[in-house]
Amino acid sequence: MARTLYQVLGAHPRASEVELLAAWQRLADPLEREAKISGSAAERLSELNAAWAVLGNPEARAAYDATLPDSVFTEPPTDEVLPDLDAAAGRPLLDWRVGRLLVLITVLSLLAIGWRSCSFSFSSDRARAQAEAMEAEARARDAETRARIDAQINGRDDGHPAGEARWQREQDERANEEARRESDAQIAAREAAREREAAEAAELRARADAERAQAEEEAAERAAENRARLEREKALLERLQDDNNRAMRLH
Structure with missing residues (x-):
């Protein structure tokens, strides 16, 4: 069975939006600097961003959850699945430099x-x-x-x-x-x-x-880069929503 988007982010299907955001940031932030020199890191980062683009949108997430079996939601959470919110809350807001x-x-x-x-x-x-x-x-x-x-x-x-x-x-x-x-x-x-x-x-x-x-x-440059990244992810999410709507109309 293929991995679900929740498994890509390392989160449980019953996780809240805040928990999903923490899981995505915990995995994506270390890869952002490596993506320029490592092809595998770039692929992993793209996979994480695609998963967050769907799960970070309530409507897209609801449509995606409808395609999953009920057993996925009844499985108990494990330490490897749920994100460490304390670590995410203590993540520095500024660049290390x-x-x-x-x-x-x-x-x-x-x-x-x-x-x-x-x-x-x-x-x-x-x-x-x-x-x-x-x-x-x-x-x-x-x-x-x-x-x-x-x-x-x-x-x-x-x-x-x-x-x-x-x-x-x-x-x-x-x-x-x-x-x-x-x-x-x-x-x-x-x-x-x-x-x-x-x-x-x-x-x-x-x-x-x-x-x-x-x-x-x-810090201002870093914030501008983050805003630009969010805009790109928003555009990607819109494209995914359009593709999902088109697929649903075809079915």
Whole structure:
């Protein structure tokens, strides 16, 4: 006995339309890429599409079921016949290349966030260490200046207090000026580091946006291909219906 269209799809005759669709997609999708290089795959895909063209149309299916014996519908379903709806429900909606590209974009985004956090933490620790070193150096210079002034005061003539005070003020002003210059340099370095980090983050965002746009374009192309395939299958179904109607009129 020849195989029925239900057996071609691996589905039970009592299967619902959703179950038939899941069975057809589960078998046809892996063959779509192989059909270009394998003749047997192309024949199998054509057989599956022809079976779905009839069973996917309620009227054509009803006419086809009328030609089958009752024993076909009373046979209990088996694990090999009924489709795995859970697997069909988990089937990816996008092409595998699009999924891989989305995963790559996500990984790059996470790496960018982690790198920025580490860079900011490292910059903060380095700036804190430099500030502490500068403060320690300023304290050392201040102590040295005071020690020198004390030595000069202890060894100087008590008749020149104004000259010693003026010299001390000049030393203090020079030390304060050096401290201000070093502080300005540290601030400028921190601002430059922030600008570099912002530029790198903007570049990563622009790259991610470009890759996302490419992924959306590929998804749109895939959707257009699916619509074109459905149109071809619809035309095939109409031809099959016409042939079936013609055959019924001849009988």
